[in-house]
Amino acid sequence: MIPVPPAIQRIPWKLIALLSAITGFGLLVLYSAAGGSMTPWASLQGVRFVAFLIGALILARFPIKPFEDFAYLAYIGVVVLLIGVELLGFVGGGSQRWLDLGVVNLQPSELMKIAIVLALARFYAQLPPGNTRTWTALWPALVMIGVPAALVMLQPDLGTALAICAGGAVVMFLSGLPLWWFGSAALAGAAALPILFSMLHDYQQKRVLIFLDPESDPLGAGYHISQSKIAIGSGGIGGKGFLNGSQSHLDYLPEGHTDFIFATMAEEWGLIGGLALLFAFFLLLRWSTRVALNARTRFGQLAAAGLTMTIFFYVAINLMMVMGLAPVVGIPLPLFSYGGSSMLTVMTCVGMILAIENDSKTGARRFH
């Protein structure tokens, strides 16, 4: 047997295969959605994936200590960017979500999904165990989540605000805060729902109402959900076949290459394709959850679990949306949907989780 050099062994081949499988499948769907063409989506998406994968693998080689050290700084930096976007949007008029940096359109709210997890992980890693049930364990975290969530809501971007809250809440939950805090927060949230609802923009309210009764307006705002369900439902078990999806090719399915790409896929690949994709995401999330469980440091544990939640949140909300279980909130399917921002976020998450995994292999665990 030829001995495999350690440098090669250290590369996470299985994970790369998994990510490539998901993205590769996505490329096929993008190819089909473009009417059987690599342009405009598939080729660019493929190039992006390779670039981000290399970036993630480089990130994986970093020790996790700097992530912990710079967590607060990064968080503050992203909050400043969010404020900057808000100001620019105020000047430019209308909804503004990104900063045009010339080369790339930076969407700070995407960065915030990671920054909030890292900042909270650091906060709870440093929190003395004895303070876990005290006020000091709660209010800084609430402020840290509240400020960016509010800024993102102003953009307005309900989906991302929810993602930030979800990532933050999971870190808080895992840090050992008393369960009844979460229970009463859930109750209070439910009670405050009507008030929160009234604070939403008209179009957001409409989306929520349409979600509750999509058939009420099949040609208007309920059109997205109706057409998406038609695409998935008409695919059946085996799908209509590659390049044969009429819903996407004839433009009935809106956003068939971005938010609703799962419907485009399901139409052509059917239930089999859908289950395969779900299984692939299951494998990815199982891996990252295992990394969290086996992490060497408390920061590593909390960060890996929070980042896992961030990835999961993308997948879950997107799939619920396309299947008519959630309002249309504009969250892409990670690695699958066309678009750089979400892929950048997810690949950053993956890179960090890899770094945490590498870290756990190097030294003794601090806990247990």
Next chain:
Amino acid sequence: MPRRKPPITEAWRGITFTRRALVVGGAQASLGVALAARMAYISVVENDRYALESESNRVNLTLIPPRRGWIVDRNGKAMANNRVSLRIDIIPDRLHSKELVLGQLKTLLKLDGDAMERINRDLDAASGFQPVAVKEDISEAEYASVLVRLPDLPGIAPARGFARYYPTGAAVGHLIGYVGAPNAEEYQEAKDPLYITPGFKIGKQALEKYFEPVLRGKPGARRVEVTARGKVVRDLSTQPDVQGKTVHLTIDAELQHYAARRIGPESGSVVVIDCLTGDVLAMASMPSFDPNSFSSGIGVAEYKWLSQNDHVPLRNKTLSGLYPPGSTVKPMVAMSFLEAGLPASATTFCGGGLRVGNRVFHCWQRRGHGQVDMAKGIYQSCDVYFYHFAQQMGMDVIAAMGKRLGLGQKFPLPVPSQSYGTVPSPAWKQEKYGRPWAVADTVNATIGQGYMLVNPTQLAVMAARLATGNIVMPHLTQDANRAPMQSLGFAADHIGVVREAMNQVVNGLGTAGRARLPVEDVKMAGKTGTAQVVSLSKGSGKGGLWKYRDHGLFIAFAPFDAPRYAAAVVIEHGGGSGAAYPIARDVMTFLFDREKAMAALEGFETGWGGTIEERMARDFAAWKAGANRPPPEGAA
């Protein structure tokens, strides 16, 4: 809320983390399973429903309007057929910037103000997807000019289809009717998507309306794949339309055209019936409208012009025009006398009038006719003869004969409506007015005045039945299984008396000497009639205001000794029967010698100022020029 408080250590935190991470992971996995189940539900359980919805998204069924069946005359000559037509429609529901699009179309298609007015009116009345015709029968160049600008003209639908064509135009307007796009009510009633298909027309009047189910045919269908924006991607399949069936009429198209032309500038009607079969050979009512312009959506001005004309070009006078028959009833009355036992030789003295009760009824011939028998009573149209014997024989005899001969009768003709008039009788008057019958009523009825009202078709049927003694029923369509004709049961010599007397009207010492046919060996029998419209105090009936002039009537059959054709001519306000019988003469001549008849007609038309089409076009232009001025007072 935890009551017991274990010491919080790093180890406890580690255990809590593991426990809670497993809970979170488990929750995530459960949601994943739920999503898988949801997807399976949509794509397996609800697959049928969504597959159907996807299919109905993808496939757009476009109906192809069926080609309408032809309407042909007795010789197979087309009276209504189809020709290729290019058209532009608007689908109101897809029309977003109305002003912009209409403005563009106005310049592209050179639409005049009249057409724009009609389009706007139709658009206001239109429902959702009901197409509104912008212009039909446009040229290839106009069609192409719209076609290239189609992306900038949302809501505009150009189409290549068929249009109804009536070769003889106005001459068959009333007889055949016309077609038109279904209106909103008709669509609501039928609920048939064909009704909102551009280019589809339904029969709106007369035969076109009556034979709609036969003429319509079956629409074809084109299945196309369309995008969400309505762009056609490709054809999936096309099923050709099935043309409607041909309707075979008994009409002789050339005779119909001739009769319509021969009426000339007058307002009147001509009905010709084949005495042997009951086939209606011509049914002309003039002035008329051009069914071709109705079928392609008539302009406001043209419609106004037609509806304001005092010659009522929109009324089919052959069936809906009711007139006092005047003296044309005299052969019928004479037949009733004969059948009731009055010998033809019975005479009375005409001194120019007859006192009935305390009133004197005049004969049209104030000088009197002297001794008058039945034949002279008919050919000289002596009123006193009928005044005298009618009182003797009674009104019931006359009314019964009138009805047997077709007066007051509604014929089983394929027409949407016919006015069947009145044959008055004592019982009828009692019921209608609650007053008893007076002798004066009888006297009036025997000369076709008073309560008596008939339509020209009834007059023609009466002539045919008098001539043959058979129950001639008028037919407009050919049918192999017609019941054989029944006899009326008249004595042969009675028929002979009436035929001979009517022959004398034309060929003897009668009132219509100028009606003699210019054809060797064929003698036409007839009877003149002059129907008073107003009392003599308002005018003599011969001149003066058009609308106060007498109607001129004439019934005829030929050859008199072996009747083959019967005819009735009614000229409204013609000033007397002299306006009617020359037309009957020429129409009858046409049946026996077309060249002679055509020669006569061409002479007349030169005098009138051209053919029907030429005169109508000139009238319309003059009317339009005058329409800008204040409306003229009355009809001069």
